[in-house]
Amino acid sequence: MPTEEERAEIYSNAQWTALEKLVFRVAFIFIGLFCIPLDTGFYQMIFNFDYAHLNYRDLTEVVAFFNPQFINIFSESGFFGLASYVNYPFILFIAIIGAVIWTSLDRSSKQYQVLYYWLRVLARYRVAYAGIGWGYKKLFIMQMPREYEGLWHTELIDFFAKRLYWEALSVVPRYEIFLGFAEFIGGFLLLFRRTTGIGAAITLVVFGNIAISNHAYDIGEQVPSAAMAMLSIFILWHDIPGIWSLIVKEQDARIVHYYPQFKIAWQKYSRLAIKYAFNFVFVVLFFIFEVYGYTHNDFYKIPNTPGIKGAAGFYEVSEFKLNHKVIPYHPEDSLRWHNVTFEDWSSISIKLANRPQDIEMFAAGSYPHRTEVYDGKWHFHWQGDIRRYGDPKKHKKKDRSKRDLNITWESSGMAGRHWYYYKADTLNHILYLQNKNRTSRHLKQILHYSRPSANRIILSGVNEFRDSIKVTLDRSTRKYPLLSGVENPEQAY
Numbered sequence: 001m002p003t004e005e006e007r008a009e010i011y012s013n014a015q016w017t018a019l020e021k022l023v024f025r026v027a028f029i030f031i032g033l034f035c036i037p038l039d040t041g042f043y044q045m046i047f048n049f050d051y052a053h054l055n056y057r058d059l060t061e062v063v064a065f066f067n068p069q070f071i072n073i074f075s076e077s078g079f080f081g082l083a084s085y086v087n088y089p090f091i092l093f094i095a096i097i098g099a100v101i102w103t104s105l106d107r108s109s110k111q112y113q114v115l116y117y118w119l120r121v122l123a124r125y126r127v128a129y130a131g132i133g134w135g136y137k138k139l140f141i142m143q144m145p146r147e148y149e150g151l152w153h154t155e156l157i158d159f160f161a162k163r164l165y166w167e168a169l170s171v172v173p174r175y176e177i178f179l180g181f182a183e184f185i186g187g188f189l190l191l192f193r194r195t196t197g198i199g200a201a202i203t204l205v206v207f208g209n210i211a212i213s214n215h216a217y218d219i220g221e222q223v224p225s226a227a228m229a230m231l232s233i234f235i236l237w238h239d240i241p242g243i244w245s246l247i248v249k250e251q252d253a254r255i256v257h258y259y260p261q262f263k264i265a266w267q268k269y270s271r272l273a274i275k276y277a278f279n280f281v282f283v284v285l286f287f288i289f290e291v292y293g294y295t296h297n298d299f300y301k302i303p304n305t306p307g308i309k310g311a312a313g314f315y316e317v318s319e320f321k322l323n324h325k326v327i328p329y330h331p332e333d334s335l336r337w338h339n340v341t342f343e344d345w346s347s348i349s350i351k352l353a354n355r356p357q358d359i360e361m362f363a364a365g366s367y368p369h370r371t372e373v374y375d376g377k378w379h380f381h382w383q384g385d386i387r388r389y390g391d392p393k394k395h396k397k398k399d400r401s402k403r404d405l406n407i408t409w410e411s412s413g414m415a416g417r418h419w420y421y422y423k424a425d426t427l428n429h430i431l432y433l434q435n436k437n438r439t440s441r442h443l444k445q446i447l448h449y450s451r452p453s454a455n456r457i458i459l460s461g462v463n464e465f466r467d468s469i470k471v472t473l474d475r476s477t478r479k480y481p482l483l484s485g486v487e488n489p490e491q492a493y
Contacts, residue, residue, distance in 0.1 A: 014110075014111055015111060016111040016112070021103075021111070022099060024112050024116065025099035025102045025103060025112075026092075026095045026096055026098075026099040027095075027234070028115060028116075028119055029094065029095035029102075030091055031119055031122075031234055032119060032122065033068050033091050033094070034067060034068060034091070034126075034227050034230070034231060035123055035126040035231070036122075037066040038066075038068055038070075038384045039066060039069070039383060039385045039386075039388075040383045040384065040389075041383065041384070041385070041386060041389025042066055042384070042385075044389070045061060046062065050398065053400075055289050055292075055293065055298070056289035056290045056293050057300050059133065059281070059282065059285070059286045062282075063129040063130050063132075063133040063282060064130060064133050064224070065221075065224055065388060066385070066389075067087075067223060067224045067227045068087050068090075068384070069087055069384055069385035069387075069388070070087060070090060070380055070381060070384055071086050071087055071090055071379070071380050073086055073376070073378050073379070074368070074372050074374055074376065074379065075374050075375075075376045079367070079368050080214075080215065080218045080219075080220060080222070081215070084222060084223050085226070086378075087223070113258045114258075116258070117257075117258055117259065120235060120238075123231045123235050124190045124191075124200075125190070125191070125278065126228075127200070127207075127231050127232055128190035128191050128199070129282045129283075130187065131183045131184060131187025131188075131190070131203050131206070131207075131228070132183075132184055132187040132283055133187075133282070133286065134180075135180045135181065135182075135183035135184025135185075135186075135187060136180070136287065136290045137180065138176050138177065138179050138180025138183065139184060140180075140293070141170075141173050141177065142290075142299050142300060142301065143176070143180075143301075144166050144167075144169045144176050145170060145299055145301050145302050145409070146170060146173070147167060147171065148341075148343050148410065149312060149349075150343065150349035150411075150417055150419070151167065151410075152480060153339065153349075153351070153417075154414050154415075154416050155416055158415040159414055160218070160359075161217045161218050162217050162218055162219045162220070163412065163413030163414055165216075165219065179206075182202065183203075185199075185202065186199050186202030186203035187199070188283070189202065190203065191279060191283070193257075196235060197236065197239045200233075200236045201232075201236060203232045204229050204233060204236065207225050207226070207228040207229040208225075208229040210222075210225040211225040211226040211229060220362070220367040220368075238255070239255050241253075242255040300407075301407065301409035302345065302407065303345040303346060303403070303410075304404065305345055305346040306344070306345060306346065307342060307343055307344055307345050307346050307347070307424075308342065308424055308449075310454065311342040311451075311457065312343055312344045313341070313342060314340075314475070314476045315339060315340045315342070315457065315474060315475055315476065316476050317329075317337045317338060317339055317471060317472070318473065319470075319472040320336045320470075320471050320472075321471075322335055322467055322468070322469055323467055323468050323469075324470075331353060332353050332354055333353060333354075334352060334354040334355045337350050337351070337352065338350075338351040339351045339476075340471075341417075343410075345404070346404060346421060346422050346424065347410055347419060347420065347436070348419075348420050348422060348433070349419045349420070350420070351416065352417075352418055355418070357415075357418060357437055357439075357440060358370055358438070359411075359413070359414070359415050360411045360412045360436075360437060362412050362413060370439075404421055405421045405434065405436060408437070411436065418437070419435070419437065420433040420434060420445070421433070421434050421436050428448075429448055430446065430447070430448055430449070430461075431447045431449055431459070432444070432446055433446070433447065435464070444464060445462065445463050445464050446461050447459045447460065447469075448461050454475075455474060455475035456472070456473065456474050456475070457473040458470070458471070458472050458473070
């Protein structure tokens with residue numbers, strides 16, 4: 001077995017063909033542009049982090065999403081289909097132009113082993129930190145959080161496909177943890193030379209599967225997922241002939257890699273310092289932040305202000321008075337409340353008929369915003385992914401007092417229910433309600449509450465239209481087969 005010095009000498013004396021050098025130049029630029037953030041907003045976001053209160057969400061923003069995104073096509077295919085990959089040929093075109101210029105300027109180089117090594121290192125760490133970051137989100141059950149009352153009482157027809165996929169995973173936390181472990185272990189193995197091959201194989205399968213799922217359920221993050229799978233293929237590329245010989249041909253194989261020698265002290269120490277610094281931030285510190293968030297009820301999709309003690313549940317509206325007049329139930333009545341859910345946290349949802357509202361979009365930058373119509377137009381911006389990183393909210397300190405109001409995961413990708421954040425004055429028994437929908441924040445209610453019994457809540461006060469209301473709520477005894485695990489689901493009803 002040759003030593004590292006002997007391998008370095010062998011590779012240094014090897015001469016590449018003109019075609020190999022041209023292909024590498026194209027690949028170097030193409031892969032490099034997928035490994036380095038090109039968005040000006042990305043760096044503005046990092047500059048504006050609240051470093052005194054740095055958390056796992058900030059680190060997720062750093063490692064999870066960025067990829068070249070200069071062109072956006074406002075169409076269904078542009079967001080969820082093949083047209084969403086329009087930046088791949090665009091970046092390839094840039095790489096080809098760059099390679100042609102490079103070739104004209106560099107005619108003396110015999111090979112690019114050193115550059116190939118560093119490009120592979122860059123790709124390794126790009127995929128590694130993305131896998132670890134996404135893995136942590138699932139390992140700590142944050143990406144697909146647990147279900148809640150309002151979700152259980154939303155009709156299936158009111159769900160986006162993406163939201164159905166999310167809930168299909170969240171209903172089995174152990175499976176979500178398994179998926180997170182697969183992402184994490186693939187990324188973690190990429191941090192080490194000897195396990196790079198198996199790590200890249202795992203991340204290829206994991207991120208490839210994620211990209212396919214994104215297409216199937218219109219999730220919108222297929223482009224960065226496919227980019228991680230593509231980088232995994234690049235990392236594996238040198239090993240594929242040996243893997244093929246071993247597995248398919250059933251022949252012995254030896255894979256030899258080039259590793260440059262760092263003989264000068266400052267080079268050795270600089271390499272180690274950079275390596276350990278990045279690993280500390282994106283592996284160790286990231287883990288500490290995740291544990292802190294998990295143990296301190298800081299789930300980024302779930303409010304953490306406790307709701308009224310013992311009130312969580314699904315309530316039927318037994319009586320509804322509007323301006324002191326009893327309003328009987330009618331399935332198409334837009335004023336009368338149909339039912340109400342109280343969550344464990346400070347949110348309630350109200351089922352109303354014929355009262356339209358904007359459906360809350362998902363927070364992901366790849367997902368179409370409510371103002372982006374499918375007009376089929378191409379939108380180019382030299383600053384990169386301004387849809388994700390151009391949001392001014394990412395360039396300023398967040399108001400932590402509005403955390404729960406701004407968390408709209410409860411209603412994202414769903415219709416049918418109106419969601420309110422509330423502040424409870426438990427001394428005077430008053431609820432101050434504010435609509436959580438981003439276009440309806442002006443809708444507020446002030447309601448007094450009383451609890452004659454553990455299963456009854458009476459609300460009275462002024463609604464969002466300045467009308468007097470009085471609502472009697474009785475907790476439903478409905479059971480959930482999925483939660484209770486009964487063998488005969490029909491018996492639960």
